[in-house]
Amino acid sequence: MTAADERVAESSQRDDGRSRNVGALLERFALLGAWGVVIVVFGILRPDTFLTSSNFSTIFGSQAVLVVLTLALLAPLTAGDYDLSVAATMGLAAMTLALLNVNHGWPLAAAIAAALAVGVVVGVINGAIVVFAEIDSLIATLGTSTFISGVILWMSDSQTISGVSNTLIDAVVANRLFGIPLAFYYGIALGLVMFYVFEYMPLGRRLLFVGRGRSVARLTGIRVSRLRWAAFVASGAISAFAGVLYVGTLGSADPTSALSFLLPAFAAAFLGATTIMPGRFNPLGSIAAVYFLVTGITGLQLLGVQTFVQQLFYGGALVLAVALSQFARRRDAASAGAA
Amino acid sequence: MTDAAAPRVEIRGLSKSFGGTRALRGVDLTVLPGEVHGLLGENGSGKSTLIKVLAGFHDPDAGELRVDGEPVPLPLAPGQFRKLGMSFVHQDLGLVESLTVLENLRVAELAVPSSRLRISWRRERARARETFERYGLRLDPTATVAALKPVERALLAIVRALEEIRAVGRGHGLLVLDEPTVFLPREGVDRLFSLVRSAAAAGASILFVSHDLDEVREITDRVTVLRDGAVVSTVGTADTSETAFVEMIIGRQLAALTEPVHADLSARKLAVSVRGLSGATVRDVSFDIHAGEILGLAGLIGSGFEEVPYLLYGARPARAGRLEVDGDAFDLTGMTPTRANQARLALIPADRKTDGSVATLPVGENVALSVLDRYFNGVALQRRRMAQETRTLLDSFDVRPSDPTLPYGALSGGNQQKALLAKWFQTSPRLLLLDEPTQGVDVGARAQIFELLRAAAAEHGMEIVCASSDYEQLALLCDRVIVFGRGRIWRELSGDEITKERIIEQSYAAMAADVEGVVA
Numbered sequence: 001m002t003a004a005d006e007r008v009a010e011s012s013q014r015d016d017g018r019s020r021n022v023g024a025l026l027e028r029f030a031l032l033g034a035w036g037v038v039i040v041v042f043g044i045l046r047p048d049t050f051l052t053s054s055n056f057s058t059i060f061g062s063q064a065v066l067v068v069l070t071l072a073l074l075a076p077l078t079a080g081d082y083d084l085s086v087a088a089t090m091g092l093a094a095m096t097l098a099l100l101n102v103n104h105g106w107p108l109a110a111a112i113a114a115a116l117a118v119g120v121v122v123g124v125i126n127g128a129i130v131v132f133a134e135i136d137s138l139i140a141t142l143g144t145s146t147f148i149s150g151v152i153l154w155m156s157d158s159q160t161i162s163g164v165s166n167t168l169i170d171a172v173v174a175n176r177l178f179g180i181p182l183a184f185y186y187g188i189a190l191g192l193v194m195f196y197v198f199e200y201m202p203l204g205r206r207l208l209f210v211g212r213g214r215s216v217a218r219l220t221g222i223r224v225s226r227l228r229w230a231a232f233v234a235s236g237a238i239s240a241f242a243g244v245l246y247v248g249t250l251g252s253a254d255p256t257s258a259l260s261f262l263l264p265a266f267a268a269a270f271l272g273a274t275t276i277m278p279g280r281f282n283p284l285g286s287i288a289a290v291y292f293l294v295t296g297i298t299g300l301q302l303l304g305v306q307t308f309v310q311q312l313f314y315g316g317a318l319v320l321a322v323a324l325s326q327f328a329r330r331r332d333a334a335s336a337g338a339a
Numbered sequence: 340m341t342d343a344a345a346p347r348v349e350i351r352g353l354s355k356s357f358g359g360t361r362a363l364r365g366v367d368l369t370v371l372p373g374e375v376h377g378l379l380g381e382n383g384s385g386k387s388t389l390i391k392v393l394a395g396f397h398d399p400d401a402g403e404l405r406v407d408g409e410p411v412p413l414p415l416a417p418g419q420f421r422k423l424g425m426s427f428v429h430q431d432l433g434l435v436e437s438l439t440v441l442e443n444l445r446v447a448e449l450a451v452p453s454s455r456l457r458i459s460w461r462r463e464r465a466r467a468r469e470t471f472e473r474y475g476l477r478l479d480p481t482a483t484v485a486a487l488k489p490v491e492r493a494l495l496a497i498v499r500a501l502e503e504i505r506a507v508g509r510g511h512g513l514l515v516l517d518e519p520t521v522f523l524p525r526e527g528v529d530r531l532f533s534l535v536r537s538a539a540a541a542g543a544s545i546l547f548v549s550h551d552l553d554e555v556r557e558i559t560d561r562v563t564v565l566r567d568g569a570v571v572s573t574v575g576t577a578d579t580s581e582t583a584f585v586e587m588i589i590g591r592q593l594a595a596l597t598e599p600v601h602a603d604l605s606a607r608k609l610a611v612s613v614r615g616l617s618g619a620t621v622r623d624v625s626f627d628i629h630a631g632e633i634l635g636l637a638g639l640i641g642s643g644f645e646e647v648p649y650l651l652y653g654a655r656p657a658r659a660g661r662l663e664v665d666g667d668a669f670d671l672t673g674m675t676p677t678r679a680n681q682a683r684l685a686l687i688p689a690d691r692k693t694d695g696s697v698a699t700l701p702v703g704e705n706v707a708l709s710v711l712d713r714y715f716n717g718v719a720l721q722r723r724r725m726a727q728e729t730r731t732l733l734d735s736f737d738v739r740p741s742d743p744t745l746p747y748g749a750l751s752g753g754n755q756q757k758a759l760l761a762k763w764f765q766t767s768p769r770l771l772l773l774d775e776p777t778q779g780v781d782v783g784a785r786a787q788i789f790e791l792l793r794a795a796a797a798e799h800g801m802e803i804v805c806a807s808s809d810y811e812q813l814a815l816l817c818d819r820v821i822v823f824g825r826g827r828i829w830r831e832l833s834g835d836e837i838t839k840e841r842i843i844e845q846s847y848a849a850m851a852a853d854v855e856g857v858v859a
Contacts, residue, residue, distance in 0.1 A: 196719075199720075199722075200719040200720050200722070201715065201719070201720060202711035202712055202714075202715050202720060205704065205707075205708065205711055205720070206708075206711065208700070208704075209697060209700070209704075209708055212697040212699065212700060213693070213696065213697035213700075215693050215694045216693075216694060216695060216696060216697055216705075216708075217708075218654070218676055219652070219654055219676050219686055219688060219694055219695075220676070220680070220708050220709055221676050221677045221679065221680025221681070221709075222677070222708075223677055279699070
């Protein structure tokens with residue numbers, strides 16, 4: 001029996017409880033419902049192009065990078081910190097991998113390991129600045145993000161590095177399982193691992209309290225600084241993994257395009273917090289949010305709408321998602337104060 | 340048609356339900372002109388719902404309202420209360436700290452699209468001084484509110500409310516004071532009460548909402564007691580004894596409250612010793628606690644007693660000090676909450692909202708946070724077992740409702756505090772540190788909390804330190820009380836010496852003695 005079932009079972013004892021839980025259930029799956037509606041609408045409007053397996057294969061496969069980058073945000077967001085450097089870290093890891101593999105002839109495995117290590121180093125630095133120098137995470141990571149962008153341009157000499165080993169491309173997009181590129185499954189697997197950590201390990205609960213009530217967590221004996229730092233390291237490492245997938249998707253690394261993933265990742269993380277487990281940043285909700293956003297954009301593009309729709313969509317979704325989650329919290333606070 | 344003899348506000352048969360909960364059931368309330376009327380009741384008795392109906396925040400299901408004898412249709416529109424000559428001062432006062440006294444005083448006027456384009460600040464300052472003079476206050480209109488003392492802020496908020504009533508020009512109106520004294524020291528309460536009295540003498544009606552029985556008895560003429568959303572009775576304050584009030588509030592007799600036991604435990608072995616503790620205020624303080632003893636720490640705010648629990652727990656940095664618990668010694672300069680936790684110390688802080696709990700997360704998650712590792716079998720959290728055991732725990736601490744999935748903030752103050760006791764008692768602490776354990780807690784829950792603490796000390800030999808400026812609480816709960824003055828221990832009270840009056844007397848004596856010491 002899941003937590004949701006338990007809630008429903010309890011509520012049958014009380015009239016008002018039942019309506020509360022029906023509402024909660026609707027809220028949990030509203031985004032999935034909206035996704036279904038979007039698919040049906042575009043399916044009716046463009047049955048020939050939208051409702052094809054190749055289209056869905058593209059939607060699921062091409063956006064694995066965004067899924068992983070969104071997941072990278074969840075650890076610091078849950079711990080109450082912003083990490084604006086995830087996209088830059090992804091770019092740095094991608095460039096490191098490409099340079100080492102192509103220009104320096106490193107074997108692929110070693111180059112990937114180096115790229116991931118770079119992500120960890122960025123996370124360690126971010127965490128140290130935020131936790132020990134006590135600088136607001138928004139400002140600190142805005143700074144490191146810009147700094148890293150400079151480093152990428154410097155090390156790549158502003159050039160796109162192509163010719164990365166085909167093994168990587170095979171492992172990421174060329175090889176498919178059930179018609180969908182492997183990258184999709186990497187994102188899902190990572191999401192499940194994070195879901196498990198957030199929901200079924202004490203670490204996840206502690207991280208939640210660190211984010212929601214830092215003082216409460218500290219006075220309960222939780223090592224708050226250590227956990228916040230660890231969240232930044234996790235975010236750096238996962239961003240670097242997104243960078244590896246990015247190189248595998250493109251077969252190359254360019255110095256600037258990674259930055260355009262930052263806003264969609266935040267939009268998906270906040271939109272994800274309105275679903276599955278409303279009010280909490282959660283991995284499965286985030287994955288659903290990414291695919292909801294991407295489906296909408298793909299559909300609009302198939303209708304022939306201009307490419308600027310992407311920015312309108314992501315920007316609008318971010319603001320709307322934050323607004324929705326704030327409404328939910330205010331409503332909870334109001335009902336909590338009614339007694 | 341305004342009748343001079345008509346009640347200022349008359350409420351008849353007011354009812355309001357939230358879902359299945361009946362917050363108000365047929366409540367009658369009559370507030371006379373020039374009267375200070377108390378509204379007493381436990382948390383959740385319906386006090387705040389009643390006020391929110393008057394403020395137009397809740398729509399009642401049934402009921403009639405008359406103001407100065409005239410019927411007013413319910414529900415009230417938001418803000419309509421102003422036109423009816425009502426004004427509200429809530430616990431948070433509604434002042435903007437970064438703005439000046441003058442700007443706060445005139446905020447309602449300044450917010451209205453004014454006929455005057457330009458504000459003459461000089462004239463406004465003069466008017467404000469004149470206003471303060473009329474109320475016998477000395478406040479600098481140009482000072483920022485952040486620079487005011489808590490009591491001056493409260494007085495400013497009340498003056499602003501009275502002025503708003505005056506501006507409506509509908510007689511003397513009704514001033515609703517919703518728990519205005521919670522953050523005030525005793526001398527501040529006195530100043531606030533004298534302002535309230537002079538306003539009432541001038542003809543204003545005051546509805547004084549509080550759960551501090553002593554204050555209600557001191558300031559009000561009549562009192563209406565609510566319980567479970569219904570009026571128990573409306574009585575004259577002077578004709579009603581304290582015990583009669585308590586029984587009306589909680590609906591049963593309470594023997595334990597009136598017969599405090601002060602066990603003499605000096606013969607028992609020492610379980611805890613504190614040596615040379617220095618913090619921000621306290622200097623070189625040493626004391627011992629006997630096995631199973633409840634030790635009270637008292638004094639005036641600022642005398643240092645209030646920081647001792649936090650220093651012992653490592654929540655605030657100690658400059659020096661050594662703690663010994665059952666033979667384990669700790670250097671307090673290197674103490675952290677994590678270490679304190681491992682040593683099975685527990686701290687229940689005064690500020691439940693920011694330090695004790697996360698209001699938006701479920702009760703169960705808040706409570707289980709202290710023992711997460713117990714439910715982790717190396718692979719996964721056993722969430723079902725955790726939910727079941729937490730529910731049983733909440734039941735045994737009489738947390739109502741005992742539903743672990745409710746947000747913590749949905750519980751009343753008393754139930755929140757009982758849930759926090761449950762959170763820490765399941766760690767079987769060796770030393771329990773409390774700061775103001777019954778702040779914002781109603782009478783019934785307060786008695787239950789005392790019983791829980793006494794049982795823990797007597798039956799499980801738990802040592803308890805309780806810092807509090809609620810002297811009555813210390814008198815009822817503690818086996819021994821240490822009174823602080825200027826960061827040092829001034830007196831130790833035990834046995835029959837532990838009375839509310841004696842603790843107050845010694846707290847003030849401690850300060851007076853220190854002042855003399857400084858002069859000499």
